[in-house]
Amino acid sequence: MSTRVYVPRDAAALALGADAVASLLSQSGDVEMVRTGSRGLFWLEPMVEVATPEGRIAYGPVTVADISGLLDAGTLSGGAHPLRLGRPEDLPFLAKQTRLTFARCGIVDPLSLDDYRAHGGLKGLARAREIGPAATIEVVTQSGLRGRGGAGFPTGIKWKSAADAAGERKYIVCNADEGDSGTYADRMLMEGDPFVLIEGMAIAGFAVGATKGYVYTRSEYPHAIATFNAALDIARREGVLAEGFDIEQRVGAGAYICGEETSLLDSLEGKRGQVRAKPPLPVHKGLFGAPTVINNLVSLASVPVILDKGAEFYRDIGMGRSRGTMPIQLAGNLKYAGLFECGFGITLGELVNDIGGGTRTGRPVRAVQVGGPLGAYFPPALFDTPFDYEAFAAKDGLIGHGGVVVFDDTVDMARQARFAMEFCAAESCGKCTPCRIGSVRGMEVIDRIVAGDKLEANLELLRDLCHTMKFGSLCALGGFIPYPVMSALEHWPEDFRTMRREAAE
Amino acid sequence: MATYEAWSEARGAEIIAAHADQQGATLPILHALQDMFGCVPAQAVPMIARALNLTRAEVHGIVSFYHDFRSEPPGRHVLRLCRAEACQSLGADAVAAHVRRRLGVDWHGTTADGAVTLEPVFCFGLCAVGPAAMLDGAPLARMDDAKLDTLLERAR
Numbered sequence A: 001m002s003t004r005v006y007v008p009r010d011a012a013a014l015a016l017g018a019d020a021v022a023s024l025l026s027q028s029g030d031v032e033m034v035r036t037g038s039r040g041l042f043w044l045e046p047m048v049e050v051a052t053p054e055g056r057i058a059y060g061p062v063t064v065a066d067i068s069g070l071l072d073a074g075t076l077s078g079g080a081h082p083l084r085l086g087r088p089e090d091l092p093f094l095a096k097q098t099r100l101t102f103a104r105c106g107i108v109d110p111l112s113l114d115d116y117r118a119h120g121g122l123k124g125l126a127r128a129r130e131i132g133p134a135a136t137i138e139v140v141t142q143s144g145l146r147g148r149g150g151a152g153f154p155t156g157i158k159w160k161s162a163a164d165a166a167g168e169r170k171y172i173v174c175n176a177d178e179g180d181s182g183t184y185a186d187r188m189l190m191e192g193d194p195f196v197l198i199e200g201m202a203i204a205g206f207a208v209g210a211t212k213g214y215v216y217t218r219s220e221y222p223h224a225i226a227t228f229n230a231a232l233d234i235a236r237r238e239g240v241l242a243e244g245f246d247i248e249q250r251v252g253a254g255a256y257i258c259g260e261e262t263s264l265l266d267s268l269e270g271k272r273g274q275v276r277a278k279p280p281l282p283v284h285k286g287l288f289g290a291p292t293v294i295n296n297l298v299s300l301a302s303v304p305v306i307l308d309k310g311a312e313f314y315r316d317i318g319m320g321r322s323r324g325t326m327p328i329q330l331a332g333n334l335k336y337a338g339l340f341e342c343g344f345g346i347t348l349g350e351l352v353n354d355i356g357g358g359t360r361t362g363r364p365v366r367a368v369q370v371g372g373p374l375g376a377y378f379p380p381a382l383f384d385t386p387f388d389y390e391a392f393a394a395k396d397g398l399i400g401h402g403g404v405v406v407f408d409d410t411v412d413m414a415r416q417a418r419f420a421m422e423f424c425a426a427e428s429c430g431k432c433t434p435c436r437i438g439s440v441r442g443m444e445v446i447d448r449i450v451a452g453d454k455l456e457a458n459l460e461l462l463r464d465l466c467h468t469m470k471f472g473s474l475c476a477l478g479g480f481i482p483y484p485v486m487s488a489l490e491h492w493p494e495d496f497r498t499m500r501r502e503a504a505e
Numbered sequence B: 001m002a003t004y005e006a007w008s009e010a011r012g013a014e015i016i017a018a019h020a021d022q023q024g025a026t027l028p029i030l031h032a033l034q035d036m037f038g039c040v041p042a043q044a045v046p047m048i049a050r051a052l053n054l055t056r057a058e059v060h061g062i063v064s065f066y067h068d069f070r071s072e073p074p075g076r077h078v079l080r081l082c083r084a085e086a087c088q089s090l091g092a093d094a095v096a097a098h099v100r101r102r103l104g105v106d107w108h109g110t111t112a113d114g115a116v117t118l119e120p121v122f123c124f125g126l127c128a129v130g131p132a133a134m135l136d137g138a139p140l141a142r143m144d145d146a147k148l149d150t151l152l153e154r155a156r
């Protein structure tokens, strides 16, 4: 009998050589190769798993050079080897998680609908069709699910507004633009469990009476794009999508602002991705003027398990007004960087030190940016902050899409602040002056501060500028860029005062 | 290594026609043109305008808004380096500086021999295995000067 061997095809695993490992293993005797997504333990990728009578046994990180040794050690039947990790579910990093949205990622063949069904897939959609659109929306509302794209708006309420809006055509748009550095949950799901997004969109379409769904995926994700299109073909062929609701994928073109929902809609319509003034809200007048639900990919992918297990099951996890689980993406300079899905409430310190194991470089942690380029930098002094929308907002931060980027003590925070301004200048849609011009001024002012030129006056100018951007910008690009800048200045003022030439003032 | 066709009006017209009927056709058309020709050739702009009932200025405005679209075909190889925060935390800035020095080009530049075009990217979603890069579409993890030197040595 042949041995079933699992090797990830996730882009991060590929970047670490998974293809070569898989092809060599395929040629090694009687192997049935299954390419999966990643379990998200990236320091162990490529992580190879073999099916044994005791369950799947993992080895990692496996390189091509390890393979003959692994085979000699009898690893195809789970044999001992220094790279043997045991059962993946028993690894502390996985054992501590509550995997709901990511329940199948890294386990199933992403393009096998049979696998998907065998692991609980399509039960949520079946349940929705059983209870009807109104009750489906009620379950989503009761679950407490809030948007995982950044703003944290209650998903059920958004769906209800779109369902109530009048319109012959309605759209479901999945925001898979995932522009925040430090985030990769959308990518992992598209590559590792694409059917869960299709199921989530099918439920959303059914609930609000939509006629078409669009997935807007960033062009930087070629593997996700290919896997998702392949999954769509299968879903259509196998009749997963109901009559009258099709899904189409569109590819972005490298503009960060197109992750902002109204800019994304303009981009889908074929225009420059410029932010629209609200109102009207997309639920009333969205894509091509029709009522539109636009949700982040993780929001949509969390709906099937909610429908399947019930609102209470989901709502019972979490803290405060942040209910359910969040797939937190540990990134940057961390020893154990990876996907950690757990209930809200875990502290930043637990994530960085206990789960993430501190820095990869072995140096002390100095700063942690949470929530992407618009998110604040947190010093270790704030590590007791629980992962929760309100708790982060209370510290002038945001959880955004759940990215946690760790920096060691070599980081120059004035440089990070300047980068925030530079990023804003490069990615501004150009609609408002504080964002378009203010960000360029911001770079110049930080340059002068770092050069020690009229230090106090320029620091004051920077604060003023941030204030103007915060309150005079139409969207959160210009409006939130002050957070990384001001947090850097507040917590690491010494980095801005390296060249004290106050005599010049 | 990607190979691109030289601009031909007939091929351009074919591509535009193949996508023009869908809703919001602009980006699909621009991507298809760039896949074929390695860039969005200036000659295609008036053709797109006609097909989509837009002005040339509007089409130009759209093309220039998006960072992805090139006005010239790239070199024989395209090296894209991530410049975003997660990769910065692992020294991406220094790696990028090394590559620019070695290739003798700045961002978006192509080496004099036409071998390599260097492009900045803000995030590949490889934030757990940075500094990340992509060479001719193949993702690369934990890049450093030496690894990139080896890759560039082979990219001719």
Ligand SMILES: Cc1cc2nc3c(=O)[nH]c(=O)nc-3n(C[C@H](O)[C@H](O)[C@H](O)COP(=O)(O)O)c2cc1C
Pocket: A146, A147, A148, A149, A150, A151, A152, A153, A175, A176, A177, A178, A179, A180, A256, A257, A258, A259, A260, A261, A262, A294, A295, A296, A297, A299, A300, A475, A476, A477
């Ligand atoms: C500058 C900017 C960039 C954004 N980028 C993204 C993104 O990449 N992905 C995303 O889902 N939401 C992004 N958002 C948030 C969206 O505007 C919107 O809130 C979200 O797609 C709604 O879905 P949700 O309710 O499911 O979170 C961005 C917002 C801003 C202001």
Ligand code: SF4
Pocket: A257, A275, A427, A428, A429, A430, A431, A432, A433, A435, A436, A473, A474, A475, A476, A477, A478, A479
């Ligand atoms: S804040 Fe910036 S990105 Fe947002 S609408 Fe204004 S100019 Fe555009």
